[in-house]
Amino acid sequence: MQKNIAILGAGSMGTAVSILLATNGHCVKMWSFDPAEVDMINTEREQKDKLPGVKIPEQVKCTNDIEEALNDTEIVVFVIPSQTVRKNAQNIAGLIKKDQIIASCAKGLEIGTGMRMTEIIHSEIPQAKVVALSGPCHAEELSREIPTAYVAASEDKDAARIVQDVFMSSAFRVYTSSDIIGVELGGALKNVIALCAGISDGLGFGDNTKAALMTRGIAEISRLGVALGAARQTFAGLAGIGDLIVTCTSMHSRNRRAGILIGQGKTLDEAVAEVKMVVEGVYTAKAAYELAIKKEIDMPITVEANNVLFNGKNPRDAVTSLMTRD
Helix, strand or coil: CCCEEEEECCCHHHHHHHHHHHHCCCEEEEECCCHHHHHHHHHHCEECCCEEEEECCCCEEEECCHHHHHCCCCEEEECCCHHHHHHHHHHHHHHCCCCCEEEECCCCECCCCCCEHHHHHHHHCCCCEEEEEECCCCHHHHCCCCCEEEEEECCCHHHHHHHHHHHCCCCEEEEEECCHHHHHHHHHHHHHHHHHHHHHHHCCCCHHHHHHHHHHHHHHHHHHHHHCCCCHHHHHCHHHHHHHHHHHHCCCCHHHHHHHHHHCCCCHHHHHHHHCCCCHHHHHHHHHHHHHHHHCCCCHHHHHHHHHHHCCCCHHHHHHHHHHCC
């Protein structure tokens, strides 16, 4: 059944999601705060800055008027940077109907509160039903219909199934889960490990090192997740190890690319500027570190990531600290 869907965010992933949903036969309106971006998408039918070479279907309309984007919509999809989720949720709260579904593709933790994205949305828009979407997916591949699998997680099973049905296609398989905590934490925390995997590559280390980082990374992600109420088995699935694998190994990963530059000697600011997109792992590293201290969870890779990113520690010294710890 055709649905009216609003996509908040017109970057690479927002564009890819819009293409998927339009191809599935839904009526899609994208929203961007940038008038130039809106004009580019509507006139050139391409997100030339962030997803060049991929054509956007004519039935996708873009606007910078949030009320126009949300008018008569049944589902709203957040595809925006994690640290902007609260502000955007506040901006649209008065426009959301009771039991309207909001799906969040944003992956991260809020600095200061440590809150997950759907926690933020629910706190600002309590009348909505909230679903988290996560898993191993790069916009560059999704937009070209390369087979991908994802997870729709919610405490409301019917809402998760509706989102599953809307997103499912021959190239995009969607599973449902009731473990929204685990699904969101897996999607957020893997970015920290991906940054470290990139730093390892930038330092010239090999596959042995990356395998160790990824394996011990999922171990500390699981420890924190279970302490926060997640099911351990979630981290063995698509939203856990699946997302970790793709983000640590692909050059599509902005977190890995930023890490490579840091490993090669660039500062954090220089690395982020060169990637030219939001590097979520930087924010999540800080929020995860604060959560680990609060919950008294041992997360040595996250600790060293913070030391390198924010405390000026040499990446090679961070590796030595990890290798020689008790």
